[in-house]
Amino acid sequence: MTTLDNSNDSSPLSLPQDQEMGEMYDDITPKTVEIPEELRYKSKAERIMAVQTERVVLYPRLGEAVNRVLWMIKQKPRSRAPGLIVTGPTNSGKTTLGNWILNAYSQLSPSSFIDSVRPCAVMIELSGLTTQRGVYGRILEQIHAPVDSHARLADRELVVTMTLRNINCRLLILDEAQDVLKTSERDQQRVLDALKYLMNSLKLPVLALGVEQAGKAFDSDQHLRARFSEIKLPSWKDDDDLIDLLASLEPNLLLQRSVNLRTREMVKKLLELSEGRLGYIVDILRNAAIEGISSGMETITPEMLRRPWDVPSHEILDCPTLH
Numbered sequence: 001m002t003t004l005d006n007s008n009d010s011s012p013l014s015l016p017q018d019q020e021m022g023e024m025y026d027d028i029t030p031k032t033v034e035i036p037e038e039l040r041y042k043s044k045a046e047r048i049m050a051v052q053t054e055r056v057v058l059y060p061r062l063g064e065a066v067n068r069v070l071w072m073i074k075q076k077p078r079s080r081a082p083g084l085i086v087t088g089p090t091n092s093g094k095t096t097l098g099n100w101i102l103n104a105y106s107q108l109s110p111s112s113f114i115d116s117v118r119p120c121a122v123m124i125e126l127s128g129l130t131t132q133r134g135v136y137g138r139i140l141e142q143i144h145a146p147v148d149s150h151a152r153l154a155d156r157e158l159v160v161t162m163t164l165r166n167i168n169c170r171l172l173i174l175d176e177a178q179d180v181l182k183t184s185e186r187d188q189q190r191v192l193d194a195l196k197y198l199m200n201s202l203k204l205p206v207l208a209l210g211v212e213q214a215g216k217a218f219d220s221d222q223h224l225r226a227r228f229s230e231i232k233l234p235s236w237k238d239d240d241d242l243i244d245l246l247a248s249l250e251p252n253l254l255l256q257r258s259v260n261l262r263t264r265e266m267v268k269k270l271l272e273l274s275e276g277r278l279g280y281i282v283d284i285l286r287n288a289a290i291e292g293i294s295s296g297m298e299t300i301t302p303e304m305l306r307r308p309w310d311v312p313s314h315e316i317l318d319c320p321t322l323h
């Protein structure tokens with residue numbers, strides 16, 4: 001299992017020449033980063049800062065989702081653009097996946113838009129949207145394009161499609177997809193019409209993210225629904241996958257003595273406290289690691305595992321006092 005550093009936004013790259021295209025595509029294929037061993041021997045303050053950095057662990061199911069997304073981006077545009085819905089319980093890593101793809105496929109700077117060849121992704125939340133105009137407006141805001149509030153729907157549609165084409169948008173990411181279901185049937189249809197229009201006119205693949213019922217968001221439009229496959233992010237339980245996940249998280253904790261999160265007692269307590277949610281597992285371990293570093297214990301014992309919101313004293317985070 002590999003760990004990806006989520007802390008660095010990918011910086012804009014200069015326009016590639018045609019012959020550089022192959023390299024260019026390799027360049028934006030997600031890379032794995034090892035935690036540098038020397039980080040474990042840094043000061044307490046530096047390690048406490050570093051432990052708080054979000055690092056994406058690429059566990060197998062997530063790896064499968066990432067691969068499907070990259071396939072959609074890299075394959076030649078198809079008239080029937082494909083979609084993928086990634087569902088999972090709250091705090092299971094859906095937005096993290098969206099942001100991570102977005103960082104790897106960030107847009108070029110505006111001055112480089114014309115003739116840009118580097119594919120990019122755009123991400124919006126579907127919460128609160130009830131019209132096609134709303135969908136287009138949110139996309140334009142997201143890519144910092146001017147939004148004319150008086151423009152007719154057809155004009156706004158034109159601006160969105162032209163802009164997305166110019167920046168070579170090859171993936172639209174929709175977070176909180178289940179929120180479409182909170183609106184009336186008529187409003188749902190309008191939002192879905194906008195999405196279908198973009199998928200068709202730009203041959204644009206879509207990654208939708210949402211809780212378990214998010215798949216139903218597309219059910220009212222059979223044509224749209226038929227294009228989406230689904231991957232479910234897990235709720236973690238006592239099995240080998242969890243053991244592998246914990247093994248991948250251990251080096252991120254930057255403790256100087258050995259840590260074994262994979263004992264029966266640790267696993268049982270972690271599952272009880274986290275309810276199997278990845279976000280809680282990460283928070284619980286991060287808090288315990290910070291306590292372990294600041295106290296000088298340099299390890300984690302089962303007693304140090306507490307609910308994610310039972311945090312140690314905030315003064316521990318006043319890092320300069322720790323030198």
Ligand SMILES: Nc1ncnc2c1ncn2[C@@H]1O[C@H](COP(=O)(O)OP(=O)(O)OP(=O)(O)O)[C@@H](O)[C@H]1O
Nearest residue numbers: 055056057089090091092093094095096278279282
């Ligand atoms: N692959 C991962 N590796 C390590 N940590 C992760 C990973 N995915 C998520 N996390 C941790 O879980 C936290 C919650 O993730 P995220 O906000 O993506 O969940 P979500 O599924 O979008 O939740 P919600 O349904 O509430 O929107 C993140 O802040 C991060 O700390």
Ligand SMILES: [Mg+2]
Nearest residue numbers: 094095096175
């Ligand atoms: Mg989320």
